Amino acid sequence: MIVRIEQWLVVALYVVAFLAYAVAFRKEGKDSFTKARWLLRGAVITHLLHLVHLSIFLRRLPVTDVFEAMTLCVWFFAATYVSLEWRVPEKALGVFILPVIIFLQSLSALFLDYERILPPILEDTIFEIHVFIMLLAYAAFAISFIASLLYLLLSRELQGKQLGLFYRRLPSLELFDTLSNRAVNIGLYILTAGLLLASYTGFRLGDQFSFLDPKVLAVVITWLIYVLHILFRKASGWRGRRAAFLSLIGFSWSMFSFLIVSQLFSKVHQF
Amino acid sequence: MTLLGFTWQHPDQSPERAPVDLKRLYHDSALAKRMREFDADEWLLVAGERVIQLFAVAPNEFSERKFAQLVEKLELVGAKKVENVRGEYEHGAVRLFLQSAIGWMPDGTINLEHAEKFRQAYTIALEDGFCGAQFNRLFQRAVWVHERLRLETPFYQLATGEIDLVVELIGKIFGRQQSRSALLVGQSPAARAFASRISSLGFCHVMTAPSDLSQSEVPSKFFHRAAGGRHIDIVLLFETSSPYDLSRADLQKFMESRGNAPLLFFDLRPSLAPAASLKLYNLYFYNRADLQQVLSRNRDELKSIVSLAQPWLDKEAQDFIVWRDSDERFHYGSMVGGSPQMLRVFELIARIAQNDITVLIEGESGTGKELVAHAIHDSSGRTRRPFIVVNCGAMPENLLESELFGHVRGAFTGAMNNKRGLFEEANNGTIFLDEVGETSPALQVKLLRFLQHGEVKRVGSNEVQYLNARVIAATNRSLEKMVGEGSFRSDLFYRLNVIQILMPPLRERVDDIPLLAGHFLKKAAEKMKKPARDISPEAMSLLKNYPWPGNVRELENVMERAAALTVGTMITPTDLPSQVQDSEIVTSCNGQMTLKEVERRHILDTLKSLDWNYDQACRALGIGRTTLWRKLKEYQVSGEE
Numbered sequence: 001m002i003v004r005i006e007q008w009l010v011v012a013l014y015v016v017a018f019l020a021y022a023v024a025f026r027k028e029g030k031d032s033f034t035k036a037r038w039l040l041r042g043a044v045i046t047h048l049l050h051l052v053h054l055s056i057f058l059r060r061l062p063v064t065d066v067f068e069a070m071t072l073c074v075w076f077f078a079a080t081y082v083s084l085e086w087r088v089p090e091k092a093l094g095v096f097i098l099p100v101i102i103f104l105q106s107l108s109a110l111f112l113d114y115e116r117i118l119p120p121i122l123e124d125t126i127f128e129i130h131v132f133i134m135l136l137a138y139a140a141f142a143i144s145f146i147a148s149l150l151y152l153l154l155s156r157e158l159q160g161k162q163l164g165l166f167y168r169r170l171p172s173l174e175l176f177d178t179l180s181n182r183a184v185n186i187g188l189y190i191l192t193a194g195l196l197l198a199s200y201t202g203f204r205l206g207d208q209f210s211f212l213d214p215k216v217l218a219v220v221i222t223w224l225i226y227v228l229h230i231l232f233r234k235a236s237g238w239r240g241r242r243a244a245f246l247s248l249i250g251f252s253w254s255m256f257s258f259l260i261v262s263q264l265f266s267k268v269h270q271f
Numbered sequence: 272m273t274l275l276g277f278t279w280q281h282p283d284q285s286p287e288r289a290p291v292d293l294k295r296l297y298h299d300s301a302l303a304k305r306m307r308e309f310d311a312d313e314w315l316l317v318a319g320e321r322v323i324q325l326f327a328v329a330p331n332e333f334s335e336r337k338f339a340q341l342v343e344k345l346e347l348v349g350a351k352k353v354e355n356v357r358g359e360y361e362h363g364a365v366r367l368f369l370q371s372a373i374g375w376m377p378d379g380t381i382n383l384e385h386a387e388k389f390r391q392a393y394t395i396a397l398e399d400g401f402c403g404a405q406f407n408r409l410f411q412r413a414v415w416v417h418e419r420l421r422l423e424t425p426f427y428q429l430a431t432g433e434i435d436l437v438v439e440l441i442g443k444i445f446g447r448q449q450s451r452s453a454l455l456v457g458q459s460p461a462a463r464a465f466a467s468r469i470s471s472l473g474f475c476h477v478m479t480a481p482s483d484l485s486q487s488e489v490p491s492k493f494f495h496r497a498a499g500g501r502h503i504d505i506v507l508l509f510e511t512s513s514p515y516d517l518s519r520a521d522l523q524k525f526m527e528s529r530g531n532a533p534l535l536f537f538d539l540r541p542s543l544a545p546a547a548s549l550k551l552y553n554l555y556f557y558n559r560a561d562l563q564q565v566l567s568r569n570r571d572e573l574k575s576i577v578s579l580a581q582p583w584l585d586k587e588a589q590d591f592i593v594w595r596d597s598d599e600r601f602h603y604g605s606m607v608g609g610s611p612q613m614l615r616v617f618e619l620i621a622r623i624a625q626n627d628i629t630v631l632i633e634g635e636s637g638t639g640k641e642l643v644a645h646a647i648h649d650s651s652g653r654t655r656r657p658f659i660v661v662n663c664g665a666m667p668e669n670l671l672e673s674e675l676f677g678h679v680r681g682a683f684t685g686a687m688n689n690k691r692g693l694f695e696e697a698n699n700g701t702i703f704l705d706e707v708g709e710t711s712p713a714l715q716v717k718l719l720r721f722l723q724h725g726e727v728k729r730v731g732s733n734e735v736q737y738l739n740a741r742v743i744a745a746t747n748r749s750l751e752k753m754v755g756e757g758s759f760r761s762d763l764f765y766r767l768n769v770i771q772i773l774m775p776p777l778r779e780r781v782d783d784i785p786l787l788a789g790h791f792l793k794k795a796a797e798k799m800k801k802p803a804r805d806i807s808p809e810a811m812s813l814l815k816n817y818p819w820p821g822n823v824r825e826l827e828n829v830m831e832r833a834a835a836l837t838v839g840t841m842i843t844p845t846d847l848p849s850q851v852q853d854s855e856i857v858t859s860c861n862g863q864m865t866l867k868e869v870e871r872r873h874i875l876d877t878l879k880s881l882d883w884n885y886d887q888a889c890r891a892l893g894i895g896r897t898t899l900w901r902k903l904k905e906y907q908v909s910g911e912e
Contacts, residue, residue: 158444159550161561163568167443168425173533174446240533240553 003057006050007071007109013043014078014105018098025095025169037085040094044078051075063131066259070108072132074101076139084143084179092169097146127201133194134219138254140187141226145251147180148244155241177240180247181233188226195223218257225250272312273331274405274595276364277338278357278377281321281348291318291347293388297395305341306401309333313403317392318347319385322376326368328405334358365409365588372413373420379574381431397618400611404601407614408594411621412587418625419583424576429569433562434468436569437537441475441505444535444555452476454498456484457509461539465507475505482510490517491525503529507537523551537562601783604646606639607790610780616643616772623770624650629722631707631767632745634774637824640745641705643772647743648701656700659693664706672714673730682731694727697740707744707767708753715760722766742767777819777826784815784826791827792842795834803834806842809891812880813844817851871906874899 020036051072054062062068081097150170157167170176198216229246233239296302296318306314311329318324325338339353357377359367367377372393374386393410396402402410420426430436445451453475455466462479470477480497484490494503508517517538526534531553538558549556601609603617623630624647632640641660648658663671673682677692694702710718720726727736744767753759777784788806796803806814810833819825833846844852874892881887889896 154443155555158440158555161557161565163565168428172442172446173444174448239531242552 003050003054004109004112006053007105007112010043010047010050010071011102011105011109013039013046014098014102017043018095018102021094021098025092036094037082040078040098041082044075044082047071047075047078061128061132063128063135065113067108067112069131069135070104071112073135073138074105074108076136077101077104077142080139080143092171093146093150096150100142100146124201126197130194130197130201133190133197137187137191137194138258140183140190141247141251141254144180144183144187144247147176147183148247151176151180151244152241152248155244173240177243180244184226184229184247184250188223188230191219191223191226195219214261215257218253218261222250222254222257225253272328274361274364275325275327275329275333276359276367277325277335278359278367278371279323279339279342279348279353279355280378282355293318293392293395296345296347297392297399297401302345303399303401305344309337313406314401315392315396315406317371317385317389319382319388322382322385323347324367324371324389326364326406328403361592362588365591366584368406368409369413369416369584369587372410373417375577379577380570381426381429381573383427397611397615402614403611404609404614405595407618409591411618412591414621416580416583416587420576420580424579426573426576426580429573431566431569431573433539433559433566434465436562436565437465437507438468438472440555440557441469441472441535444533445474445504447472447474450474450476451504452478452498452501453505453507454494454503455479455507455509456497456511457482457507459509462507462509465509465539469507476501482512484508484511484515485513489524490521491528494525495528502532503534504532505535505537507539509539511540517549519549519551522549522554522556526551526554601786601790604642604649606642606646607787608780608783609786610775610783612775612780613783616774619770619772620646621650623647625652627651627741628769629741629767630743630770630772631750632743632772632774633749634745634747635776635822636747637822638774638776639823640747640774641703643774644701644703644743644745648703648741651701651741653700653741657697658701658703659697660703660705661693662705664709668711668714671710672717675714676717676727676729678730679732682729686731689729692727692729694721694738694740695736698738699740701741701743704742704744706746708746708748708750708759712760715763719760719763719766722763777822781815785811787823787826788814788830791830792834795831799834801834801837802840803837803842804840807844808881809887810842810844810847812877813847813851867906870902874902874906 017036017039020039021033024033024036051062054068054071062072077097078101081094085094150166151173154166154170154176155173157164158173202216225246229243229250232246233243296316302316306327309327309329311327311333314325314327314329316323316325323342325341327333335356335358338358339356342348342353370377372386372389374381374383374389376382376385393402393406397407430439441451441453451474453469455462455469455477456479458479458481466477466479469475478498478501484493494506522536533553534555536554536556538556539562541559601607603620606613606617608614608617620643630644630647632643634640644660645658648654661671661675666674669683673686673690673692675692675694677690677695678686679689680686704718707718717728721738722742725737725739727738728734729736750759750764750768754761754764777787785806788811792803792806795801814826814829821828829848829851830842832848833842837843837846874888877891878885878888881891885896885899889899892899894902
């Protein structure tokens, strides 16, 4: 029961932080973001404490089903953003990121079922590490997704010569481009490591596991999209808008495979 | 006396006129003389490129006509006739003053150059003593309004000129981190102005090219040749040798030839035709019409902001009039002063309080250094946080160190518990280090460490804490001299001396003495429930002549003593301490003078200070009328000289 209450408390804290960001974004004051930033940091720390409590309560990492993994993923996402905020002098991003966080965290809080009985393969350290790493990669891709989205919004205003809200509030295209690319690079390294671990687990499982499992294929496609992203960027001409589009596609696909493919089609993967 | 403000605006949009040298204008005695003729108490003349403004505290007769004559006489506008002067009085003049100081012109446009001119003129006028308490206050309020506009509205962010907008667009697309290269085609004066502005940004490498692009040539080749093979991020096209239409295909070829990397293209040729749709991948294309459209939208928005800020200005104007008609006029925080030196100090405080810069206050003992520190703290964003005062001269070195930085248990004999240092107490607030020159070299190193990195270590501990306390230091000895002697670290001195506030000794601001004496008398009389209210002219002249080695603090004590001793409502010389009573002789003894010379001077001074009233002079000098006559005859003083 306490775990459940904690989940909703975390949601509430994110909502409060979001409101503070929204107010600061509207007012465009120099100092108004400070409060919002501290609220978000508070929410992230509370969330971490909650995760620790949840792990102790379950006697394992909360990675065995999609809603458990989701709350962990949300935390990665929020924590990455907070550490990013520390370095980049731009704070307006929070307004766009927090709704995603709130939505996912609410889903997790609604559907988390912590009393179900686990199949034994899931109670394995290497498996836990594998899921952990994959979630980390998704968090990085999410950052790239948001940066790319903002890139496109801002670039649309600039090309259309309608210099409005985004123009006024957002930093430069250049910054979003760098941010998105860096996040993709980091995410791809992590994803590769996760895939290698997964194939190791797969070999151990033997017959139960097939490399033609829809989920496995979906993740490999995700991996390919991001590899393409990097390759295309190296070969010039794919800078700017197209790279941003590709990042949007990559993340949408990975969310699709995360939430839908595994639920509907996969036998081995629950998510 | 009324507050007046006049504006004259050049009817032409961009007059070809050499900028006015404000310094020369002010130092030219003709201006000061004329203003004296007009009987102006305070005045400020701002002569910009297009706008000339005059603010004055002067009798009501000073009219638009007189202002026009003044401008013509000073030949500020060449041979032009000065017409259509706008005059504002009292309330309106306050608003005009505030608006102009922040670059918001009477016609609703924003002109930051005018604001800069205004600031220059104000600084000169203050130094020369033409601006007094009223204008000082107004200027401080203007700084405040400016800050509020800057923080709460996009007032200063909206570009109002083409150059500003171009610079802004470059920043929005390419950021300001990496260096980019811009190609400028054309050599007109406008193009040169853009070139110098853009290269001054520091992140743009600017190349200029002649304008021989014509229909026969492929633009991509032309651009590449002009850039010498360098990669181009920004193109500013000012002129082409023959009329030339940029076509979509041309641009596409150019984009492809440079790998379709993002390109910002400005077509700034004078034609104002709306742009053909030139949407290409990664191309940001703007022509003159586009820029003008954005600018006109910005201007509309500025107007709406201006209407938002109207009530602030109205309130400011009202507050100012109320303040002027009360005796709050010479107060700042808990300081009192109307002399130019003090007004400069007040202005400096208002200017720096908001930023968390380190301040060094230098001044003799008793000049009110702590009051300045307090005023800075109170007008900063840290008001509700602690203000900690440490007198560095009052404690032995070791004790001071553990006071400032704290100590851990067992750090030295008697350290029974952990103790927080004063820096820790002042975290997020302000720490005032009085007599900072008395600190030992070892402690100076630690102070420097804090100022540079915000690091503090408790005595006996290795743990580093990072704190955010604003440091205000004060000293009554010249640190610069101490650095020369080697008793104060030069690096610490430079760290402390970011902003220096010099507190003038009281003897250098004699004009403030009546003000201060009255203030302290009122305070003391209230405390002691005494009826004393006034100071007799004789007592006042004694106070003015006394050299005040203990500065304001001494004056406060003297007035307190006087309030305690006096029996009536008037403070007379007998209520003053003996050293003050002897002050007149003290002041005249500073040279090699014979006794007779001293006597002659003293009699003359007394007569002058009493407006040649012989009766009063006799009483003040303590001699009979006939003796005075005899002395005057003897020294050949006749009547008023």
